[in-house]
Amino acid sequence: MDKQSDADRNCSGDARRGLWRLMLRLPAMRGRLQLLAAKSSSLNDLFEAYDEAIATVERMSRDRSGEQCPLLEEYETVCAEIESDVIHYVLKHPLNVPD
Template identity: 50%
Template sequence: MPNAAVQRGLLKLMLKLPALRGQLQLLSVKNLSLSNLCEAYEEASSMLDRQRKLDPLDHSMISEYELICREIEEEVISICIIDSGRESSPL
């Protein structure tokens, strides 16, 4: 059973990457790397949300956390692509 941060991160990624929702649900159970990325995404996206609410805004921190979130999203997409390739490869 994934912890709460992993679950929240997974839900956020499913909203951000709707074409991969089903695959993300399946992979999050069996792929430890994806679970770790879900947890990291929860932490980074939550921090980004907090940074966006500060007054005054710290634009460099916002940019940094936007970049971190994008990099995690790209890594998640790569994991899904690799997994899709494994499933379609003949044995």
């Protein structure tokens, strides 16, 4: 099986969407994210949280039509913090790829 199928098997629907969104947001880490998601479910909570947070940002952005909203800014900050947490996780967990 390919790495995307393995990653999908280890993720719930929300986690899978969060993983896909993070792969779009962090293209340089796309392959490593897929491999880590396939090997372990430890990132699933972050993937799920990211999916929920980014969906809320998108919904609030559409509804506000450019208005400044403190809650929207807070959710944008949450998204950035989750992205940072995922980057740190990926960098701290090197892949053991055979030579």
